[in-house]
Amino acid sequence: xxxxFKKGLANDGEVIAMLPSYVINRPTGSEVGVYLALDxxxxxxxxxxxxxxxxxxxRLTSAKxxxxxxxxxxxxxxxxxxxxxxxxxxxxxxGLDPTGDSIPMGxxxxxxxxxxxxxxxxxxxxxxxxxxTVGTLIAHAYSDPxxxxxxxxxxxxxxxxxxxxxxxxKWGSGSGEVxxxxxxxxxxEASILPITHWDNAxxxxxxxxxxxxxxxxxxxxxxxxxVRLILIDLIKSGELFNGVGSQLLEEPYHFDTAYxxxxxxxHSLGLSDTKQVLEDxxxxxxxxxxxxxxVKHVCELVGTRAARLAAAGVAALVTKINRLxxxxxxxxxxxxxxxPHFGNRMRDALRELLGITAQNILLEQARDGSGQGxxxxxxxx
Ligand code: BGC
Numbered sequence: 001x002x003x004x005f006k007k008g009l010a011n012d013g014e015v016i017a018m019l020p021s022y023v024i025n026r027p028t029g030s031e032v033g034v035y036l037a038l039d040x041x042x043x044x045x046x047x048x049x050x051x052x053x054x055x056x057x058x059r060l061t062s063a064k065x066x067x068x069x070x071x072x073x074x075x076x077x078x079x080x081x082x083x084x085x086x087x088x089x090x091x092x093x094x095g096l097d098p099t100g101d102s103i104p105m106g107x108x109x110x111x112x113x114x115x116x117x118x119x120x121x122x123x124x125x126x127x128x129x130x131x132x133t134v135g136t137l138i139a140h141a142y143s144d145p146x147x148x149x150x151x152x153x154x155x156x157x158x159x160x161x162x163x164x165x166x167x168x169x170k171w172g173s174g175s176g177e178v179x180x181x182x183x184x185x186x187x188x189e190a191s192i193l194p195i196t197h198w199d200n201a202x203x204x205x206x207x208x209x210x211x212x213x214x215x216x217x218x219x220x221x222x223x224x225x226x227v228r229l230i231l232i233d234l235i236k237s238g239e240l241f242n243g244v245g246s247q248l249l250e251e252p253y254h255f256d257t258a259y260x261x262x263x264x265x266x267h268s269l270g271l272s273d274t275k276q277v278l279e280d281x282x283x284x285x286x287x288x289x290x291x292x293x294x295v296k297h298v299c300e301l302v303g304t305r306a307a308r309l310a311a312a313g314v315a316a317l318v319t320k321i322n323r324l325x326x327x328x329x330x331x332x333x334x335x336x337x338x339x340p341h342f343g344n345r346m347r348d349a350l351r352e353l354l355g356i357t358a359q360n361i362l363l364e365q366a367r368d369g370s371g372q373g374x375x376x377x378x379x380x381x
Contacts, residue, residue: 001316004187009180010169017183020168021134021160024178025380027142029056034096036105037374038083043067045083047090050375056143060371063090104381106374108135132332133160134179135373140330140366142376147328149317150366153310153342154333157219159184161317184313185215193217194305198229205252214313218306220257220335226302228255231295241291246283255282257335260299264340271296306335307345314346314361315353324357330366337365 001016008018032054039046048062065086071079091098108131137150137160149161160181165174187193193213202225203209203216216222232249234240248254259277266273271292278284278295287295318327336342343363350358 001184001187001313002320004189005182005316005320008182009163009167012170015186015188017186019181019183020171021131021179021181023134023138023377023380024176026145026162027138027376027380029142029145030054031142031376031379033379034103035375035378036087036096036103037108037371037378038087038105039108039370039374040083045086046371047087048371048375049090049094049096050372052142052376052379058142058372060368061094062371063093104378106376106378108132108370108374131181132370133158133181135377136160136330136332136366136369137162137179137373138376138380139369139372140328140364142372144328144364146326147330148321148323149314149327150330150332150369151310151314152333153219153331153335155219155221157185157215157310157333158182159313159317161321163321182317185212185219188213193309198226198233201229202226214309218309220333223302223306224255224257224260225253227260227298230298230302234294234298240294241284241287248281248283257339260303261339263296263299264303266296303339303342304345307342308349311346311349312353314363315350318354318361324354324360326360328362328364330369331363332366332369
C-alpha cells in the first residue's frame with residue numbers, strides 16, 4: 001500500500017488517487033468565533049452554526065432541509081437558490097445577522113469534485129464521495145493536535161492524512177503540509193489482498209467492477225452481501241440449513257451489514273437473536289443451533305477480515321508518514337461506531353503488524369467531520 005500511496009503522490013491517474021485537499025493548515029485548538037458550515041449530501045442539506053470556543057471546545061447547532069427529487073435532477077441554479085434560501089432561513093431562526101459582520105462559511109460537498117483551490121472545485125460526476133475524511137481529520141485535530149490520520153469506516157471507506165508538500169511529486173516542488181484524501185478504497189493489488197471467489201462474485205455484479213476492491217472487502221455497503229454469498233454456497237453444499245435455502249436469501253443485498261452486527265452481538269445460549277434474524281430477515285425457519293453457530297462464525301470471519309484490512313491501511317499510512325512514536329487516528333462511520341469488536345480487532349491487527357509501537361497509535365471515535373470540519377476549515381482559511 002505504501003508503494004501505491006507513493007505512486008499516487010507522483011502521478012495523476014494512479015490506482016490510489018491521493019487527492020490534495022488544499023487544506024494546508026491544521027487547527028491548534030485556539031481558533032475562536034462563529035462559523036457557518038454547509039453539508040450537502042445525497043438526500044439532505046444541513047446548515048450548522050459552529051461556535052469555536054477555543055481550548056479545543058466547540059458547540060454546534062444544526063438544521064436539516066430535504067432536497068426534493070425535482071431539485072436533485074433539475075438545473076444547478078435552482079438547487080443553489082434553494083440552498084441559499086435555507087441558509088437565510090437558518091440565520092433568521094438562529095439569530096444570526098449576515099447583514100452585519102460577515103460570517104465565514106465552509107461547505108462540505110459530498111460529490112466528486114476535482115478541487116483546483118481551497119474555494120474552487122469542478123463537479124465531475126454525481127456518486128458518493130470525497131472529502132468527509134478531510135473534515136474528520138480537521139475536526140478531530142482541533143481537540144487533539146496529534147491527529148495526523150482520519151479514516152471513514154461506514155457505507156464506504158477512505159482515509160486522509162497529513163503529507164509534506166515536498167513529497168507530492170505531481171505538484172512539482174513546494175513546502176509546508178497539506179491534507180491528502182487518499183481514496184484508498186480503490187486499492188486492488190490482487191497479489192496482496194486476500195481476495196476470495198465470493199469477493200469476485202460480488203464485484204462482478206456491481207456497477208463498478210474491478211474498482212474499489214479494498215472498499216468492497218471492508219465497508220458496510222458490502223459485508224452483508226459477502227456473508228450472503230458464502231451462506232448460499234454453504235446451503236448448496238448441504239452444510240447449512242439441511243441444504244434448504246429461501247427466496248429472501250437469494251435476493252442480492254437483502255442481508256444488510258447491520259444484521260451481522262446483531263448476530264455478532266448475540267451471546268445467548270441458543271443464539272436466539274440469530275434465530276430471529278434468520279426467520280424475520282432471511283425467511284429461514286427451523287434453523288438448528290449448529291446452523292446458527294455457522295452463520296455467526298461466517299459473520300465473525302467477514303467482519304474480522306474487514307477490521308484487519310482497515311488496520312493494515314492504517315499501519316501503512318502511519319509508516320508512510322513516520323509517526324510510529326505518536327499518532328491519533330480519527331475514525332468516523334457506522335462500522336467503527338456500531339459493529340461489535342471492530343475497533344479491538346483493528347487494534348489486535350495493528351499490534352501484530354507494528355509490534356510494541358502499536359500502543360502509540362490511538363484509534364479514536366470521531367463524529368460529524370462534515371459539520372465541524374467544514375467550519376474549522378473556514379476558520380483556518
Ligand atoms: C468514497 C470516498 C469517501 C468514502 C467514505 C467512498 O466510497 O469514494 O470519497 O470518503 O466512501 O464516505
